[in-house]
Amino acid sequence: MANVRxxxxxxxxxxxxxxxxxxxxxxxxxxxxxEKCHYLIVDLPGxxxxxxxxxxxxxxxxxxxxxxxxxxxxxxxxxxxxxxLPKNSDTGKITGKFEGEILHVTVPKxxxxxxxxxxxxxxxxxRKFVEENVKEKPSKGDDDKQGGDQGPSLENINGxxxxxxxxxx
Numbered sequence: 001m002a003n004v005r006x007x008x009x010x011x012x013x014x015x016x017x018x019x020x021x022x023x024x025x026x027x028x029x030x031x032x033x034x035e036k037c038h039y040l041i042v043d044l045p046g047x048x049x050x051x052x053x054x055x056x057x058x059x060x061x062x063x064x065x066x067x068x069x070x071x072x073x074x075x076x077x078x079x080x081x082x083x084x085l086p087k088n089s090d091t092g093k094i095t096g097k098f099e100g101e102i103l104h105v106t107v108p109k110x111x112x113x114x115x116x117x118x119x120x121x122x123x124x125x126x127r128k129f130v131e132e133n134v135k136e137k138p139s140k141g142d143d144d145k146q147g148g149d150q151g152p153s154l155e156n157i158n159g160x161x162x163x164x165x166x167x168x169x
Contacts, residue, residue: 018074019074020073020074020075020076021074021075021076022075022076022077022078023071023075023076023077023078024078024079025077025078025079026079026081027042027043027044027065027079027081028042028043029041029042029043029081029083031083031086033086033109035109036108036109037106037107037108037109038085038086038089038106038107038108038109039104039105039106039107040063040083040103040104040105040107041102041103041104041105042065042081042102042103042105043101043102044067044079044098044101044102044103045101046069046071046077046101047067047069047101048069049098051067051068051069052065052066052067052098052103053065053066053067054096054103054105056091056094058091061084061085061089061091062082062083062084062085063082063083063085063094063105063107064080064081064082064083065079065080065081065082065083065103065105066078066079066080066081067079085107086107086109088109088110089107089108089109089110090107090108090109090110090111091107093108094106094107094108
């Protein structure tokens with residue numbers, strides 16, 4: 001459930017004595033991941049897809065989620081949250097889906113490139129050997145973070161990409 005941040009007011013018109021109230025909320029959100037993707041889930045009770053915007057800022061490596069909905073003639077609920085993307089994120093393949101008042105954002109991980117062993121010839125002989133780079137094994141704590149949970153299945157955002165902002169399906 002969303003947390004209430006505060007209420008702000010503003011005038012409807014120049015001569016109007018009634019002021020609309022704006023209620024700022026902080027929606028509940030959680031990050032999870034598996035070996036292939038990071039998943040951001042944002043709980044947006046009462047919001048519809050067309051009231052929510054999902055934006056990706058390639059310069060700061062942030063995802064911004066914001067929305068606004070009219071509750072009554074004089075009351076509006078809105079929010080804006082920015083999330084820092086994990087370092088190993090493939091920003092060109094981020095997808096989002098709005099389903100049942102919950103926003104699901106999938107952030108694929110950049111695939112680690114494994115170096116192929118190289119054949120080298122030993123100087124002065126005809127013998128060849130394979131040179132391999134030894135990579136550090138992940139620590140036990142890293143294995144626990146991977147988990148077997150396969151997060152929500154998500155679809156592409158409108159099939160279109162704009163470098164600064166994205167719409168939500």
